[in-house]
Amino acid sequence: MNGSLGNQSGMQGPPPNPFGNAFYGTGSGLIRGGLGAYGEKFLGSSSEFMQSNISQYLSDPQYYFQVNGQYVRNKLKVILFPFLHRGHWTRITEPVGGRLAYKPPVHDINAPDLYIPLMAFGTYVVLSGFSLGVFGRFTPEALSLQFTKGLAGWFFHILLLKGLLYSLGSGEAPLLDIVAYAGYGFAGLSLAVLARIFWSYSYYFLLPWMCVCMAVFLVKTMKRVLLGGARGYEKHSTRHHYLLLFMAAVQFPLLFWLGNVSG
Structure with missing residues (x-):
């Protein structure tokens, strides 16, 4: 009885998928890396644009x-x-x-x-x-x-x-x-x-x-x-x-x- 209960409690969740975790980690890393690189590029270009225009019209x-x-x-x-x-x-x-x-x-x-x-x-x-x-x-x-x-x-x-x-x-x-x-x-x-x-x-x-x-x-x-x-x-x-x-x-x-x- 205890064994059956133990088996039933152990079957409540799906078995772990090592490939899914691997793909999930890789995908999230790629997404974070891509967004980070795009964000840095966008912010860098915006910063250069703002600095060039502000320095042109307002200066420091x-x-x-x-x-x-x-x-x-x-x-x-x-x-x-x-x-x-x-x-x-x-x-x-x-x-x-x-x-x-x-x-x-x-x-x-x-x-x-x-x-x-x-x-x-x-x-x-x-x-x-x-x-x-x-x-x-x-x-x-x-x-x-x-x-x-x-x-x-x-x-x-x-x-x-x-x-x-x-x-x-x-x-x-x-x-x-x-x-x-x-x-x-x-x-x-x-x-x-x-x-x-x-x-x-x-x-x-x-x-x-x-x-x-x-x-x-x-x-x-x-x-x-x-x-x-x-x-x-x-x-x-x-x-x-x-x-x-x-x-x-x-x-x-x-x-x-x-x-x-x-x-």
């Missing part, structure tokens, strides 16, 4: 914050007094990974950075609020309006420079480069707003000078830095001259509009 954000005190001082001199810049305007390259790459701002005065534009924009907003308070027109709404005006002016300047580069045949410049160059104008604006707090008439002498300096700085930058030298610039020199002249002229109404701090 950390690159724009590799600055030190000496760079900031020298860069402000170039922005505020471009006539005194006796060096070249082209960026310095170095071999990295078998190809040429631009040196970071800490090693190249002509490299764009985002530290100065962001700090200058923050200083511009703070000084605008202080100016509103000095002249008795400060309200949270007025400060918010000035902040929004600054962002709108910065965004318009970015669109202007980007459109100009497309017209000049150099539309592949990284977006963060354009953001940096468009934001350098806030350095001069901050000085003009600060001078107006102490002597209102100095604003009308200082701001036109800042417009001229910003125009010269951007013209030099567009010709030598973003266009990659004079040869590409000389192909359609007449048309390029008019476009650069237009960009320089726009600095006056744009900076005067941003510098008009009113409640």
Whole structure:
């Protein structure tokens, strides 16, 4: 009786199939290996595609914050007094990974950075609020309006420079480069707003000078830095001259509009 029960209990499951286990292990290994290889290939190609496009249009954000005190001082001199810049305007390259790459701002005065534009924009907003308070027109709404005006002016300047580069045949410049160059104008604006707090008439002498300096700085930058030298610039020199002249002229109404701090 016990033996029959033992036999019946032993017959409840099907006998093991060594060939099935072998085929199952082999099949699952092949599937896992194939999917893994396909996944690695797909992710690798996607990563290369994203890196190539992101580096083309955005570049590495950390690159724009590799600055030190000496760079900031020298860069402000170039922005505020471009006539005194006796060096070249082209960026310095170095071999990295078998190809040429631009040196970071800490090693190249002509490299764009985002530290100065962001700090200058923050200083511009703070000084605008202080100016509103000095002249008795400060309200949270007025400060918010000035902040929004600054962002709108910065965004318009970015669109202007980007459109100009497309017209000049150099539309592949990284977006963060354009953001940096468009934001350098806030350095001069901050000085003009600060001078107006102490002597209102100095604003009308200082701001036109800042417009001229910003125009010269951007013209030099567009010709030598973003266009990659004079040869590409000389192909359609007449048309390029008019476009650069237009960009320089726009600095006056744009900076005067941003510098008009009113409640």
